[in-house]
Amino acid sequence: MIDALATPEERFVDLPDWSYRPKLVALANGLRLAVHDTGPATGRTFLCLHGQPTWSYLYRRMIPVFADAGHRVVAPDFTGFGRSDKPRDEAVYTFEFHRDCLLELVETLDLRDIVLVVQDWGGLIGLTLPMAAPHRYRALLVMNTTLGTGDEPLSAGFLAWRAFCRRNPDLDIGGLMGRACPHLSPAERAAYAAPYPDATYKAGVWRFPELVPERPDDPGAAISREARAFWSQRWSGPSLMAVGTADPVLGMPVMSALRRHIRGCPEPLEIAAGGHFLQEWGEPIARAALQKPI
Numbered sequence: 001m002i003d004a005l006a007t008p009e010e011r012f013v014d015l016p017d018w019s020y021r022p023k024l025v026a027l028a029n030g031l032r033l034a035v036h037d038t039g040p041a042t043g044r045t046f047l048c049l050h051g052q053p054t055w056s057y058l059y060r061r062m063i064p065v066f067a068d069a070g071h072r073v074v075a076p077d078f079t080g081f082g083r084s085d086k087p088r089d090e091a092v093y094t095f096e097f098h099r100d101c102l103l104e105l106v107e108t109l110d111l112r113d114i115v116l117v118v119q120d121w122g123g124l125i126g127l128t129l130p131m132a133a134p135h136r137y138r139a140l141l142v143m144n145t146t147l148g149t150g151d152e153p154l155s156a157g158f159l160a161w162r163a164f165c166r167r168n169p170d171l172d173i174g175g176l177m178g179r180a181c182p183h184l185s186p187a188e189r190a191a192y193a194a195p196y197p198d199a200t201y202k203a204g205v206w207r208f209p210e211l212v213p214e215r216p217d218d219p220g221a222a223i224s225r226e227a228r229a230f231w232s233q234r235w236s237g238p239s240l241m242a243v244g245t246a247d248p249v250l251g252m253p254v255m256s257a258l259r260r261h262i263r264g265c266p267e268p269l270e271i272a273a274g275g276h277f278l279q280e281w282g283e284p285i286a287r288a289a290l291q292k293p294i
Contacts, residue, residue, distance in 0.1 A: 001030055002092060004085040007195045012083065015191040017060045022083050025076075027104055034083035035105065036075040039067035044113050044138065044294075048075040049102070050279075051120020051145070052208040053173050055082030057191055058279045062117075065286035071115075076105055078121070080204015082195050093207040095148075095220030098125050103132055112136050115294055119143040119278060120250065121208055128223050131230040139294030140239040142265075143278040143285070144250045146258055147228050148213035150221030157249035162209040169206045170199035181280045232261045238294045239265040242285045244274025251276075 012018075022034040036056050039046075046066045048059045056075040063073045077084040079101050080093060087093065102125060106114075114137045118126040123145025130137040165171065174193035178184055196202050213221035239262050243255045252270070259265050269288055274281040 002087050003089065004031055004087045005201055006032075006085055007083060007197065007201060011194045011197065015057065015194065016185065016187045018057055018191065020063075022077070024083075025105060025108055027101055029101075031079055031085040031087070031101075033079060033085075033101060033105055034077045035109070036063070036077075037072070037109075038063060039072040040070055041072060043069075043071035044115050045072045045074055045111050046115045046117055047106070047111060047126075048073060048117040049119070049122030049126040050075070050078065050081070051122050053081075053171055053176065053205040054120075054192060054277065055195055057082070058119075058277060059117075059282070062279055062282040062286040065283060065290065069290050074109065074111060076102070077195075078204065080207070086195075086201050086204060088200065088203060090203045090207050093204050093211065095125070095211050095213070095223075098211075099128060099220075099223070102126070102129060106133065106136065113138050115139040115141060115289070117141045119145050120276070121145075124148050124212065124224075127231065128227040131227060131234070134234070137237065139237045140235075140262070141242070141285075141289050141294065142239065142258070142262070143242045144244050144247050144255065144276055146250055146254050147224045147261070148218075148220055149224045149228055150213040150216040150218050151225065152257075154212065154214055155249065155254055157247075157251070158209075158212065161249050162212070165206060165209045169202070171202060171205060173205070177277070180275050180277055184280070228261050232263055235263045238292060240289050240292050240294060241265055241268040242271060242274075242278060242288070243268045244271050244276060244278040244281065246272070246274060247276040247278070249276055
């Protein structure tokens with residue numbers, strides 16, 4: 001039995017532009033994954049994966065666009081994030097652990113006709129999912145992320161971010177989001193911090209930067225290289241890449257390199273004002289995705 005915390009539900013009352021009630025999906029490891037599942041059962045399934053240190057609240061500007069167009073939207077909170085259970089032990093959080101949780105979720109909900117929507121760790125993990133069941137996936141919307149293959153140097157921006165996280169285990173998530181996205185209101189900044197009443201809830205948040213594969217034999221590197229081969233050689237679905245060019249960590253240089261490994265990926269949609277958390281500028285991106293044949 002994994003010792004885990006659950007954020008009190010009163011922390012999620014009256015969040016701006018967020019009325020979704022999650023379903024809690026029980027995983028084989030005994031933990032519960034919170035899944036925000038909305039929109040009609042018909043149409044495509046937009047599987048929206050967030051990164052660190054956010055949760056599915058990050059997609060609040062995109063979810064209504066997809067759902068109002070007649071599509072299902074499934075936005076899970078990674079284990080350790082949002083309303084999902086939060087193991088206390090940092091050692092629980094591994095690349096394989098997070099990947100297995102998402103693979104199990106896709107199978108449990110029997111998701112099909114998936115448009116994979118990823119950013120940050122949503123991409124580092126999410127881009128390794130389709131090769132496990134290619135028949136479930138139809139399209140890709142990829143924003144400010146990368147693959148951790150261990151055979152390419154990590155960006156200076158990421159190394160700086162990892163060093164910052166090491167110095168700040170009790171990360172001020174609301175403050176960070178306010179600096180990265182100056183348009184956020186105080187209530188929106190507080191919403192990002194809502195899942196974490198204190199530092200004991202942040203083991204998963206703190207752990208993610210340590211999991212990025214840096215060497216070829218690091219955990220997660222081999223499966224990420226397999227994913228790179230999948231996207232460059234086997235992928236045949238449509239893709240849309242959107243890049244927040246103001247991102248100092250996973251901006252245009254990193255995304256240009258990733259684009260070379262996604263077969264048939266067109267020129268990216270560049271969002272000049274957009275930073276790392278590109279979903280905060282996401283409504284026009286979501287509308288552009290619906291206009292593409294994805």
